[in-house]
């Protein structure tokens with residue numbers, strides 16, 4: 001593409017993306033914004049932060065002037081990545097746990113993205129918003145109800161959006177189901193089933209015989225500790241916070257076996273990690289209900305041997321799709337009565353315009369089948385135009401709140417726990433996420 005063609009494509013991209021967040025920026029504003037680079041600082045450049053960094057650098061007009069990590073070697077690696085990609089070597093902040101405050105205070109950043117361990121997500125986001133920056137956080141955004149409210153109140157007080165970068169919402173099949181749900185293919189929606197089911201036992205123990213940050217959380221917490229990959233898409237399909245809202249949940253966990261067994265196999269049965277107790281039950285099951293009568297079964301299973309599966313059963317009055325095992329049945333549409341057909345062809349038939357527009361770049365430049373690229377592209381476009389982010393702070397708080405609410409319910413043997421309304425009533429009038437391209 002020559003420069004003019006590339007610029008035209010970029011302008012088209014910016015103008016159309018305005019509609020994505022429903023703010024409808026004028027074409028003139030889009031043109032002006034196309035000139036404007038987006039400058040992002042990154043806090044936490046370990047595994048995920050490094051992937052985010054590379055994807056951000058692949059987006060047009062994005063620069064990374066600063067990186068932060070408590071591990072100086074990680075910060076140096078990130079500086080090298082930026083330089084090798086042709087950017088100016090970013091300044092590194094590696095002087096302790098709160099050095100991110102200094103990064104957030106720079107006057108040459110538009111946004112701060114964090115991919116630290118979970119307990120630092122809210123502190124970094126609060127620091128970023130208070131310093132007048134957009135916040136983008138890895139999942140979950142918060143671990144306690146207090147942190148959820150802190151995010152909401154700080155975003156409202158500063159006027160700075162905070163987006164939890166839930167990449168699963170931008171998977172090809174998830175986006176296609178978004179269209180199917182909106183076009184009423186499944187009739188009126190009724191029930192969802194999903195879960196983060198991923199054998200990550202190798203991530204919980206260090207080779208030297210200690211617990212990693214994830215392992216420490218699993219040793220101390222019992223509930224659904226990683227709900228957002230599963231609930232994010234469901235919340236969008238079901239218009240949660242946009243016409244409906246979660247009102248309550250109940251959660252139970254099985255006994256805990258997987259972590260101890262894994263530690264015994266790795267370190268020997270006499271090792272302290274093979275003898276200690278772990279709070280987290282192997283399989284957690286949470287039931288949620290919405291004001292308008294949708295129900296959700298949510299699983300959390302990261303401690304047992306198993307293939308990866310997010311499930312994604314979406315059921316309506318006309319039929320259902322079961323993404324995980326590639327099945328669908330839709331009344332009067334499926335070829336044979338009461339007989340499953342494959343779900344995969346529906347993904348192409350109902351391809352989402354956002355996917356159609358970004359597929360090539362997304363698959364080339366972002367992990368998770370392209371979802372990582374699209375979520376960052378959507379974040380950056382909102383920053384560029386000074387617009388609301390497509391996943392807003394209320395989504396971040398609502399989806400993350402399942403962590404503390406499920407822990408509360410598990411500790412009370414599955415008692416029903418009420419869901420706070422982080423939107424303060426705005427869920428009744430908020431418009432659903434529009435189905436538009438990039």
Ligand SMILES: NC(=O)c1ccc[n+]([C@@H]2O[C@H](COP(=O)([O-])OP(=O)(O)OC[C@H]3O[C@@H](n4cnc5c(N)ncnc54)[C@H](O)[C@@H]3O)[C@@H](O)[C@H]2O)c1
Pocket residue numbers: 043044045046047048049068069070071074096097098100115116117118120138139140165166167368
């Ligand atoms: N969305 C996804 O698909 C996806 C995938 C993987 C991980 N994640 C999320 O990304 C986050 C990071 O996961 P990871 O696997 O990269 O972990 P990691 O341990 O590899 O990286 C975390 C980094 O944060 C740094 N860090 C810790 N405390 C810090 C602080 N106070 N200030 C600055 N840096 C600090 C660590 O030194 C480390 O380099 C987690 O929240 C995880 O849930 C999301």
